[in-house]
Amino acid sequence: KAEQLSDLAEPLRKPDKYTIGIPLALPFWEWGVLWANFFAELGFRVFLSPKTNNRLARIGIESMTAETCFPVKVFHGHVKFLSRYAHYLFLPNMINMPTLLEKEAGFFCPLVQSSQYLVKAALGLDERRIVNPTVYLKDEFPALVRQVHDGIFPTLGVKRKKVEAALEIGLAKQQEFVSKLRAIGKEFLASENGEDPIWIISGRPYNLYDERLNLRLGRHLSKLGIKAIPLDFLDLSGVDLSDFPNMYWGLGAKILRTAKLVKATSHFFGVHLTxxxxxxDSFIEHFYNHVMGGKPYLLLELDEHSAVAGMMTRVEAFNNVVQNVHQKHLQKPMLKAI
Ligand code: SF4
Structure with missing residues (x-):
């Protein structure tokens, strides 16, 4: 996904006008394609912060004025990096996201929603450099145009018509990106016949795709010969979530739909990264456990420590459990026949 994101953003970097910095952290791991294309279309030079490394993470941790989760600390590191290179900083208040059903709330976590206030206070950023529209991605297109225009006009002075055209292109690119991920997932699952277990990794995009945050989990699983796929590559549209009618968070709904798919598919096994x-997740984890019933799953709770041994011990232990459960499941029809 990281490669796809930079592939889509890279050709659009034009060396003219002002540079606008977008931190490759928090919601931008999911929505970066929309915003990179949007600003490039407006004629700005889009500058993404680099992938997280220990140095960026440390800069973030050292600049914190309050105790938060690790992804928010890392976000601070990215913004501090960008503040040295980009003329403007794009730090929107992203309130909600599109949902599968209209009645779902689809909210981002309050720390994501308010991240610009946290980072502005911690780094003492100049207000005039910050582009910070308040955006409800779940709203209809005309409302979205109004929100983005009203939010960026005071700083960038871009006319509404231009915002509308650029937003249309950005959203189309975002949709194209999502479809590409689903197509890859579909192809992968179609090539499987159910004989091998498949690990379905759920979590928030910054955990799933930032290799400093997930300690390169994907690469480690691959080395162990474990087949795994993150939730964004799955089509979850057919998964009923009516037993969680008040699910407040957009990503929470995605995680629980994934859990339900895992529970319903015998060769799928769930890993939740948090x-x-x-x-x-202090709530979602309980719901995830409830959905799983007795089916074994792995919960990986990570923080700023970069040692991988603890995680791998759990991964290897879970792999043994998965192999046992899966073998028993494969043998069941045979036993019945005997
Ligand atoms: S959802 Fe959790 S990990 Fe993500 S920003 Fe909020 S508190 Fe941090």
């Missing part, structure tokens, strides 16, 4: 101090 962070210490994650308020939203």
């Amino acid at each position: 962070n210490f101090s994650c308020g939203a």
Whole structure:
């Protein structure tokens, strides 16, 4: 996904006008394609912060004025990096996201919604450099145009017509990106016949795709020969979530739909990636456990420590459990026949 994101953003970097910095952290791991294309279309030079490394993470941790989860600390590191290179900083208040059903709330976590206030206070950023529209991605297109225009006009002075055209292109690129991920997932699952277990990794995009945050989990699973796929590559549109009618968080709904798909598919096994101090997941984890019933799953709770041994011990232990459960399941029809 990281490669796809930079592939889509890279050709649009034009060396004219002002540079606008977008931190490759928090919601931009999911929505970066929309915003990179949007600003490039308006004629700005889009500058993405680099992938997280220990140095960026440390800069973030050292600049914190309050204790938060690790992804928010890392976000601070990215913004501090960008503040040295980009003329403007794009730090929107992203309130909600599109949902599968209209009645779903689709909210981002409060720390994501308010991240610009946290980082502005911590880094003492100049207000005139910050582009910070308040955006409800779940709203209809005309409302979205109004929100973005009203939010960026005071700083960038871009006319509404231009915002509308650029937003249309940005949203189309975002949709194209999402479809590409689903197509890859569909192709992968179609090539499987159910004989091998498949690990379905749920979590928030910054945990799933930022390799400093997930300690390169994907690469480690691959080395162990474990087949795994993150939730964004799955089509969850057919998964009923009516037993969680008040699910407040957009990503929470995605995680629980994934859990339900795992529970309903015998060769799928769930791994949920989360962070210490994650308020939203302190609820979601219980719901995830409830959905799983007795089916084994792995919960990986990570923080700023970069040692991988602890995680791998759990991964290897879970792999043994998965192999046992899956073998028993494969043998069941045979036993019945005997
Ligand atoms: S959802 Fe959890 S991990 Fe993500 S920003 Fe909020 S508290 Fe942090």
